[in-house]
Amino acid sequence: MDLFFFAQYMPMYLKAAGLTVTLAAAGIGLSVVLGLICALVRFYRLPLLRPLASIYIEFARNTPLMIQLFFLYYALPKVYLKLEGISCAIIGLAFLGGGYMAEAFRGGLEAVSRTQIEAGLSMGLTRLQLIRYVILPQAFAVAAPALAANTIFLIKETSVFSIVALADLVYVFKDLIKEGHSTENNLLLIGFYLVIILPVSLLFSLWERRLRRVGFSV
Amino acid sequence: MLDSAFSVFSQGRNFARIVEGLWVTLEISAVSVLLSLILGLIAGLIMTAKETLGATAIRLYFELIRFTPILVLLYLFYYSLSRAWGINLDAKVVAILVFTLWGTAEMADLVRGAVTSISVHQRESGLALGLNESQINHYIVIPLAVRRLIPGVINLTTRMIKTTPYIFFINVPELIKVGQQVVELTGFKNKLASFWVYGFIFFIYFMVCFPISRYSSYLEKKWGG
Numbered sequence: 001m002d003l004f005f006f007a008q009y010m011p012m013y014l015k016a017a018g019l020t021v022t023l024a025a026a027g028i029g030l031s032v033v034l035g036l037i038c039a040l041v042r043f044y045r046l047p048l049l050r051p052l053a054s055i056y057i058e059f060a061r062n063t064p065l066m067i068q069l070f071f072l073y074y075a076l077p078k079v080y081l082k083l084e085g086i087s088c089a090i091i092g093l094a095f096l097g098g099g100y101m102a103e104a105f106r107g108g109l110e111a112v113s114r115t116q117i118e119a120g121l122s123m124g125l126t127r128l129q130l131i132r133y134v135i136l137p138q139a140f141a142v143a144a145p146a147l148a149a150n151t152i153f154l155i156k157e158t159s160v161f162s163i164v165a166l167a168d169l170v171y172v173f174k175d176l177i178k179e180g181h182s183t184e185n186n187l188l189l190i191g192f193y194l195v196i197i198l199p200v201s202l203l204f205s206l207w208e209r210r211l212r213r214v215g216f217s218v
Numbered sequence: 219m220l221d222s223a224f225s226v227f228s229q230g231r232n233f234a235r236i237v238e239g240l241w242v243t244l245e246i247s248a249v250s251v252l253l254s255l256i257l258g259l260i261a262g263l264i265m266t267a268k269e270t271l272g273a274t275a276i277r278l279y280f281e282l283i284r285f286t287p288i289l290v291l292l293y294l295f296y297y298s299l300s301r302a303w304g305i306n307l308d309a310k311v312v313a314i315l316v317f318t319l320w321g322t323a324e325m326a327d328l329v330r331g332a333v334t335s336i337s338v339h340q341r342e343s344g345l346a347l348g349l350n351e352s353q354i355n356h357y358i359v360i361p362l363a364v365r366r367l368i369p370g371v372i373n374l375t376t377r378m379i380k381t382t383p384y385i386f387f388i389n390v391p392e393l394i395k396v397g398q399q400v401v402e403l404t405g406f407k408n409k410l411a412s413f414w415v416y417g418f419i420f421f422i423y424f425m426v427c428f429p430i431s432r433y434s435s436y437l438e439k440k441w442g443g
Contacts, residue, residue, distance in 0.1 A: 062376065062427035066383035066394055067420045074401070075416040078409060152285070159287035160384070170289060170387075177297055186294050190286060197285050 005184040009176060016172045017192045023086070023166075024158045024196075027093025028151055034094055035101025040131070042102075043109045053102070060099025065157050068092045073164045085164040092164075093154060100150045108143030109135065141211045148204035155197055169193065223414040225404075232400045236415075239396030240422060246310065246385065246392070247378045250317035254378075255371065257318065258325020265326060266333045280323035289384045291316045296388045313385045317378060324374055332366040333359070365441045372434035376427045393419050 038053040060068075069092040072083060083091070112135050120134040140147075162171040173189040227233045261280070265273050283291070296312045299305045307315075336359055344354040386395045397415045405411040 058428060059424060062380075062431055063420055063423045064380040064383045066386065067416065067423055070394060070397075071416045071420050075413040078413045156285075156287040159289040160387075163386075170293065173293060182298055186298055189290055190294065193287055193290055194282075194285060201285065 002181055002184055005179075005181045006188070009172075009179075009185075009188065012172050012176075013169065013188050013192055016167055016169045017196065019166065020158050020161070020168050020192075021196060023089050023093065023161060023168075024155050026090045027158070028097055028154050030090065030094035031097025031101050031150075031154065032147075034098030035103075036105055038098060038102035039105035039109055042106065057099040057102050060096055061103065065092060065096045066160050066163065068095055069160065069164055085161075085166045088164045089158075089161045089166060093158065096157065097150065097154045100153070101147065104143045104146035104150055105139060107146060108139030108141070111142040112138045141214075144204070144208050144211055148201070148208065151204065152197060152201055155200065156193075159193075219410070222408055222410045226400070226408055226411045226414045227418075229404055232404065235396050235400060236393070236418070236422075239391060239393040240426075242310075242390065242396075243379065243382045243392045244426075246313055246317065246390075247375065247382055250314050250321055251375050251378050253314070253318040254321025254325045254374070257322040259329055261322055261326035262329025262333070265330050276326075280326055283320060283323040284327070288316065288320055288381055289387060291320065292384055292388060309385065309388045309390045312388065313382075313390055317381060320381070321374065321378060324377070325371070328367055328370040328374070329363075332363040332370070335366060336362050369434045369438040369441070372430060372437070376430045376434070379427055379430075380423070393422065 038057060041049045041053045069088055072088045072092055073085065076083065116134055116138065117130065120130045125133065158168065159170050161168045162174070169189060169192050173185060176185050179185075227236075261276060265277055267273070292313065295316050296309065299307060299312065340358055340362065341354055344358050349357065382392055383394050385392050386398075389395065391399075397419045401412045401415050
């Protein structure tokens with residue numbers, strides 16, 4: 001074990017970890033918004049938008065992130081617009097995640113019982129109030145485990161971002177292979193991912209426990 | 219515009235190479251899924267059998283694997299095996315090894331979920347009918363567990379297919395790698411080559427995964443509840 005190696009290359013890894021966390025947060029945040037919109041579009045059977053949302057969800061869920069990124073980064077500039085690596089990464093992750101999040105929310109929305117909605121309507125709530133105060137809190141509670149699983153999955157998916165020329169953790173790892181010290185390098189790579197992923201997983205399980213205590217979840 | 223697409227795919231062996239890339243993708247997925255099913259079934263049954271130290275250890279180990287990005291596992295195995303331990307394996311073999319490791323962890327979790335989801339009163343009803351332990355397993359637990367397991371197993375297949383692009387990073391000529399080579403070969407003359415090739419590969423993945431995932435959700439609906 002060479003402690004000097006850790007000291008020397010820690011800053012590079014830290015910087016890369018910062019990039020991974022930032023991109024993951026932006027992409028996952030957007031995917032939650034996109035997924036919620038798609039799920040609501042399908043829940044309310046909005047004409048025209050509904051088939052579009054369904055087609056999008058199927059495409060996002062049935063293709064790998066890597067080909068989505070390749071298409072955004074290498075193919076799209078030839079016919080339409082050029083995007084930076086960072087934009088590609090965030091858009092790609094949001095595109096992929098939106099489909100998965102939409103499915104998670106669909107499960108949650110379908111679990112909200114008819115009587116809850118009718119009770120809300122009879123109290124004179126507007127459609128937006130109904131969504132905000134009755135439907136969403138219950139849908140989120142039911143969808144929580146799926147949202148957690150998707151979030152972890154999406155953080156893991158960020159590991160491919162070096163193909164759109166971003167210096168993420170995997171990129172740094174590969175760059176340092178030539179320096180030797182493979183044990184130390186291996187530990188840093190796996191360590192940084194676990195340091196990012198485990199706390200997120202822990203937070204989600206605390207959230208799920210809280211939801212169970214409140215009695216929201218089924 | 220369409221003739222540029224035609225020229226990309228008709229030039230040389232471009233189309234044949236993409237088909238070969240698809241074959242590599244499907245081959246590695248199929249072998250990895252098959253191995254994962256067998257090993258995962260065994261691991262899952264060990265985990266559900268008894269709360270022993272061994273079962274807990276297996277479970278923790280699998281949790282760790284499921285938390286680690288698959289690309290990281292792939293890199294660790296690919297570079298560490300050759301550099302640190304001097305074992306030189308073909309990249310394809312490393313890919314199957316890592317995917318099987320991951321797939322086994324996922325499969326074991328599916329098995330555990332399927333077996334523990336069978337409610338106690340199913341078992342107790344069997345006992346009340348005078349069935350013995352092996353009859354209960356044979357007539358009640360296994361049929362129920364298999365029905366709960368199969369949609370997840372089919373789903374695991376599409377997840378495996380969507381995981382294979384990672385082997386691009388260790389230079390296995392799967393779909394995307396082959397696509398990249400085709401683009402490099404034709405992109406100089408044909409400006410739209412990357413659009414057609416990557417668009418086509420995007421579509422291939424969809425055409426492979428969509429029917430499988432549809433079938434999985436059909437079974438889930440049919441057997442669910």
